[in-house]
Amino acid sequence: MTALPKRRRRPDARPDEILDAALSVFSAKGFAAARVEDIAREAGLSKGAVYLYFPSKEAMLxxxxxxxxxxxxxxxxxxxxxxxxxxxxxxxxxxxxxxxxxxxxxxxxxxxxxxxxxxxxxxxxxxxxxxxxxxxxxxxxxxxxxxxxxxxxxxxxxxxxxxxxxxxxxxxxxxxxxxxxxxxxxxxxxxxxxxxxxxxxxxxxxxxxxxx
Amino acid sequence: MTALPKRRRRPDARPDEILDAALSVFSAKGFAAARVEDIAREAGLSKGAVYLYFPSKEAMLxxxxxxxxxxxxxxxxxxxxxxxxxxxxxxxxxxxxxxxxxxxxxxxxxxxxxxxxxxxxxxxxxxxxxxxxxxxxxxxxxxxxxxxxxxxxxxxxxxxxxxxxxxxxxxxxxxxxxxxxxxxxxxxxxxxxxxxxxxxxxxxxxxxxxxx
DNA sequence: GTGTTATAACTGACTGGTCAGTCAGTAACA
DNA sequence: TGTTACTGACTGACCAGTCAGTTATAACAC
The missing domain is CATH 1.10.357.10 (Tetracycline Repressor, domain 2)
Incomplete structure (x- = not known):
């Protein structure tokens, strides 16, 4: 089995992964109550990394x-x-x-x-x-x-x-x-x-x- | 014309007034983004007074x-x-x-x-x-x-x-x-x-x- | 009427916690 | 060894809920 690398190198896929996670979290909590940290975790990233792909929480929405x-x-x-x-x-x-x-x-x-x-x-x-x-x-x-x-x-x-x-x-x-x-x-x-x-x-x- | 007293004495009417204001603010901003201060102002009260009638923001909802x-x-x-x-x-x-x-x-x-x-x-x-x-x-x-x-x-x-x-x-x-x-x-x-x-x-x- | 007191109604500064967004530093790859 | 991708501690702003203090009214006295 191929070990999943802890830090994956596929920046092209990231935006969609983040949007998927964002939909899931926004859906559960609503936009205002959703935490960027939660979106990041669900996407398998740290909060900071999310901001490499989207300038703001509203941009994700x-x-x-x-x-x-x-x-x-x-x-x-x-x-x-x-x-x-x-x-x-x-x-x-x-x-x-x-x-x-x-x-x-x-x-x-x-x-x-x-x-x-x-x-x-x-x-x-x-x-x-x-x-x-x-x-x-x-x-x-x-x-x-x-x-x-x-x-x-x-x-x-x-x-x-x-x-x-x-x-x-x-x-x-x-x-x-x-x-x-x-x-x-x-x-x-x-x-x-x-x-x-x-x-x-x-x-x-x-x-x-x-x-x- | 009767001058509207600055501090009105009608605690019975307050809860409904506050709920009216809450509906208006929740409606405009959503529950999470609504500020209790705004609800209070719209009801003609200070923030503290609102908490005399409702124990929490969620109670208003x-x-x-x-x-x-x-x-x-x-x-x-x-x-x-x-x-x-x-x-x-x-x-x-x-x-x-x-x-x-x-x-x-x-x-x-x-x-x-x-x-x-x-x-x-x-x-x-x-x-x-x-x-x-x-x-x-x-x-x-x-x-x-x-x-x-x-x-x-x-x-x-x-x-x-x-x-x-x-x-x-x-x-x-x-x-x-x-x-x-x-x-x-x-x-x-x-x-x-x-x-x-x-x-x-x-x-x-x-x-x-x-x-x- | 005009003081005096009691109290219900209210105020707004403050506290503690939360969180969006930042950034100096680190790990992985080429 | 340089570059890209990423981390997570940190900052500053915001805000729910609190509370010591203030004001309007009522109630009673004279």
Whole structure:
């Protein structure tokens, strides 16, 4: 077995390691109460070393949010690509599955949760997240809705309400499971929960009469 | 005009005044970064006086959450009373209007926002909120759904998905407007947004054929 | 009314602890 | 032997919570 050298020489990997550690500590304690010393220890470094890679604690938060926003923006871009699909209904179902799978996983939703908790205090973070993630996702959802309306798959509902109806349940799922420890009674599988939600959103709560 | 006495004698009103100030400061800075001195000043007191009414900063947070949870629990109780109504569809529409009106108002949603941000770090707060607010609301929603199913107004959808579909958009609305400064494009009135959402949830995204 | 006293309400300087950020020094590698 | 990566003790600022002292009010006396 190769002995892990006590002092590893891989400065290229350090920033990401530090951001991982920072996410974990910020997530557990919140930005203000998080100690840089703890982040350093979790990253396997001393406090001083962390300051070789980031000029301040706030820079770590920014780096973290940027990284996460980048990933989410990519996911949203994929949605754009899927914005004018052959089958809007299937695309919508797939989107809900993605959303619930991501929002139900504490490792994945840690960054969005952090942004929710801290964005009010850091206007640049809110603005960055808004332009990089929310606006992109909004455009993707609008495109999906428009495609569905064009093809006759969807009714011409209000786009903003559509956005809230689609994304909101995902956020609620995240809050209920990851913040309040609220396991669903029956649908513990995120995909099953997404399907149940798709059923409500697509067919509505009112009983439906058979199509002619 | 009556001159406001510099040192007012009304110890009974103090705790609530302090909690109001605490909500405002916690909301702006978060619990950890909030300074007791600032809360005191906002309540028109010195720091020392605050400690005559609350033993610690954390006690203020707890008091605040308890107060807010009490109010929300009351609102949820009203929903229970409305759980087996004559007209489940009208009740559901009314519920969404209440939810969006509350969640769109920064003064009203400040407390829930704070709980969202801090609950992960204060297990008792999460537990308290869960038992006093979330469980009550969940029971109310289940009762509403069950009543609707019984009367034939609603289909028999999954209760947990129903809860997420109903509450989630309200949370999304709160996040978009109060955290990210995201004004809707068209429906700036919360009641109109609620109605648009009700349209989606009740009738579904798919085109509906006329009832026979 | 006008002193006198008691006490409830409050003040703000102070203490002790915490922690972000620094830097002189050390270890590992080339 | 020079350079890069890192360490951890240290400093200065900040702030929760305390407490000796101050002020407003009430209560009672005359």
């Amino acid at each position: 920014n780096g973290l949010v940027e990284q996460s926003a980048g990933q989410l923006a990519k996911a949203a871009e994929q949605l754009v690509a899927l914005g004018a699909p052959q089958d809007p209904e299937a695309a919508f179902r797939g989107l809900l599955r993605m959303l619930f799978t991501a929002m139900g996983d504490p490792d994945i939703n840690a960054a969005p949760r952090l942004v929710f908790a801290e964005a009010a205090r850091f206007p640049e973070i809110a603005a960055h997240y808004r332009s990089q993630v929310l606006d992109v996702a909004r455009r993707a959802l609008r495109a999906l809705l428009a495609a569905g309306v064009r093809s006759g798959a969807f009714r011409d509902v209000d786009a903003d309400a559509f956005m809230r109806a689609t994304a909101g349940p995902g956020i609620a799922h995240m809050a209920l499971t990851s913040i309040f420890g609220f396991p669903p009674d029956r649908l513990t599988d995120p995909a099953a929960m997404a399907d149940a939600l798709a059923d409500i959103l697509l067919d509505g709560l009112k009983p439906r009469v058979a199509a002619p | 707890n008091g605040l959450v308890e107060q807010s949870a009490g109010q929300l629990a009351k609102a949820a109780e009203q929903l229970v009373a409305l759980g087996a109504p004559q007209d489940p569809e009208a009740a559901f529409r009314g519920l969404l209007r209440m939810l969006f009106t509350a969640m769109g108002d920064p003064d009203i949603n400040a407390a829930p926002r704070l709980v969202f941000a801090e609950a992960a770090r204060f297990p008792e707060i999460a537990a308290h909120y869960r038992s006093q607010v979330l469980d009550v609301a969940r029971r109310a929603l289940r009762a509403l759904l069950a009543a609707g199913v019984r009367s034939g107004a609603f289909r028999d959808v999954d209760a947990d998905a129903f809860m997420r579909a109903t509450a989630g958009p309200g949370i999304a609305h709160m996040a978009l407007t109060s955290i990210f400064g995201f004004p809707p494009d068209r429906l700036t009135d919360p009641a109109a947004m609620a109605d648009a959402l009700a349209d989606i949830l009740l009738d579904g995204l798919k085109p509906r054929v006329a009832a026979p």
